[in-house]
Amino acid sequence: MRLLIAAALLALSGQSALAACTGRDLMAALPPERAAAIRAASEAVPYHEGLLFQAERGDQRITLIGTYHFPDPRHQATLDRVAPALAAADALFVEAAPADEDRLAKALAADPTLMVDPDGPTLPERLAPAEWDALAQAMSDRGTPGVIAARMRPWYVALMLGVSPCMVRAMADGSGEQGLDRMLAQEAQAAGVPVRSLEPWDTIFGLFAGLSPEEELDMIRAGLPAAHYADDYAVTLTDAYFRGEVWSIWEFGRFDAYANSGLSRQAVDDQLSLVRTRLMDDRNRAWIAPLLQGAKRAGPDGIVAAFGALHLPGEAGVLSLLEDQGFTITRLDG
Template sequence: MFLFSAATGAEAACEGENLLAKMEEGERRALLAAADAVPFPRGNLWRAVRGEEVVHLVGTYHLDDPRHGEVMARVAPLVEAAAVVLVEAGPEEEAALMADLARDPSLMVLTEGPTLREALPEAEWAMLADAMRARGLPPFMVSKFRPWYVSVLLALPACKMEGAVAGAGGLDGMIIAHAEAADVPLRALEAHDTVFRQFAAMSFEDQLGMITSALALEPVSADYSVTLADAYFDQEARLIWELTRRMSLEVPGVPAAQVEEDFAQMERMLMTDRNRAWIPVIEAAAQEGPVLAAFGALHLSGETGVLHLLEEAGFRLERLPM
């Protein structure tokens, strides 16, 4: 996973508590109700059919986990039967992005203006420095990173850093490797620099806000990591989105209206816009034969999730056991 290639920290086991399991029943019911208020809130494996076109959709978890083995046993025959496998980014896209970074380090590194140490309040910088040390990154280096990239690093718990550096790749990596071994064509759902361009369009101040939001979860990062993984394997990925929103709303000193605005912007930028752009790619591939499309599980659910967009395009959706 190229976004974490700078990190060198040692990995420890993510030993934490499932935040949903220890939540009061009323709070948990409220989160479930919020998740259930959107289309297709649960399920990681789906079949979409329109006439003769057949698309299998796999919601993935991007980090390594021993439970992926059982999931992959279910997915492997679908990979082998596909005329094409679609992923967020394959080996060619990662190579292209690494080449871009070699040519232009400013894609991730600040080359002008204040450093993060200068731009952030002292207390917030101290928290960030500690969080980055835990991930094996010296603060003086992090101070020159673009804020959006730092927020991405914060989203990865320290206990998962080594696996990301090693390029484990989670279920996505396993699907890509299996497609290559089975000689099934691989294609990307989007251009290699899509997410970079989206972040580049954000103001510096908005990117700093992403750091503030990410630091709010740092004290429970191990618990959050355990909860995220458990929710995925329980096929309840939408709960994570609602849990993250709830935890962000509870951060002292951050107005609720600002949190909601930030969430709306992130959902539009990282999910809605990309989901809409993926639909024509999926439809075009489906004309060639059976398709398997694998991407982060959060992209499946919601009014502008991939499943609902395909349904609006005339596909019939069926949830499959996984």
Template sequence: MIRHLAVSLFLCLPAGGTDAACAGQDILPTLDAARRAGIDAAVDSLAYGRGNHWRATKGKAVIHLLGTYHLDDPRHDAIMDRLAPAIDAAQTVLVEAGPEEQAALQADMVRRPDRLFTREGPTLPERLDAADWKALSAAMQERGVPAFMAAKMQPWYVAMLLGIPACAIADMAGDPNGLDTRIVARAAEHGIPVRALESYDTVFTLFDGMAPAEQIDMIRTTLAMNARAEDYAATLTEAYFAEDVRATWELGRMVALEIPGETPASVDADLAAMEELLMFRRNRAWLPVIEEAAAEGPVFAAFGALHLSGRDGVLALLEHAGYAIERLPF
């Protein structure tokens, strides 16, 4: 599973993205017709496989749901103009992490450096062979992280940083001004309460069940993909604005199948486990939060776009709970 999780860190986690300094190439248009048809067929087979903006209704309950992109992009301006009426009409805005949760996260990292850094035991240079450590320290240096600091980082955090192209690190470190940020800002301007869908420390608990050796394996895989980090990020960006972000998950499946020793059965099983870890488990925990807010009035809920689709995607869960689902313009 861990090697496939590493693939998803490039393609599927919301942190990935590009800015004007990046020069990655969208991979999807370069695929041959058979591979692209396979991806399209897989997306078409899913519940709510395409689309970024939806409305769920049940009785008087009205929930707008938006799959988001976390970095700045000039295309956000027109999107925000279209979304403004739904945001302004909301009684509550829900996001993965609001300003209070982001502040709590920053404070917790200061108070508990062990969240991101190992305080005892072997460091990464001791756990990797010399060639891998040399390549890793160079890749982290490109991202503004000196080798002495990278040596003590938690392996899962290193892998996540490798999933962000070096050209986009400045955007991630500053104010990303992505859709989430813009939605929260507009809610604040109109006095609309903003609530979080989950605890600020959820990201830390996602990787608790991984054995140390699995986390090291994840570093090796993401490191091997580093040369095309800009391409993977560009692919995610363009797929998002085409309302086809799920295609990047299926591209990840294709990349995983190219790993020596893997079979379609093992990849499918591992990706299903990964989807449960990264998305479905969280989606199920979000559902009562969303429904509780909807009982108080109209809701605008914004979160990573991959949480919308699939068997236990947020939209399917709401449908199973009796909501009518309608795709809206984005």
């Protein structure tokens, strides 16, 4: 579950995660039968592989880039490949344009209650002692003392559990290296290409609205068992991304949760359905309107759209949704 949430996270800034993360690719060590099951499940999903695509309808063109939000030196090759299309584009669409990222950061600084619950019961009061002990250690590993984590909102804690300690340490170094989303935004700005957001700046605060108290805690419980090998998860996620094996990231996380989360298969499936619906499918559908409007306005100049790679595949993925709108989809990196 940690891998799924990390892969679907909103854009985060930071320094080179790869340089700070050491671990093993867990997919490479899978038993043959589980590897085959993951492969079969992935292959059943539309557009399960690939990071670069083009969507065309008449004289309208959208270049689509599946991104990885954390820094990695291998992003430069992708940036070099898409730079000509980006320089010629009418606009770049990303999950959150730099101005909206700044607005979000200012809102969080001005109102800590967006992430912290100052009034309700604390997480130590809501979780079993063993669960809280494991969570306090996991959050401490990520630079957040237990006394602070105790009052954090469960959705934020669950998202933090999806970021490995090595990535947190790397982001704290502040050397200025960026994830692919920000690299693309900087390239667009340097070329005079407008950068536009696909969704409102405060979308993150509504992603988990309306969850029951138990559903909130289950999000945390789902991420705890893998906390001690989080750096391995980071390497696994990164390597799968750069192989273009996008949906295998999701299926690996699902089978790993079945085996190691301590939750029933039904509970795992419920959590996956929640994460997929809230973090991916609902947002994908909301992004189609601005993409269509942008492509229509741009005409032959086209637009470029860059967002987390897990938004590309699936029947409710952006590629299939554009196909439903009459676009022809062509993979560019296959």
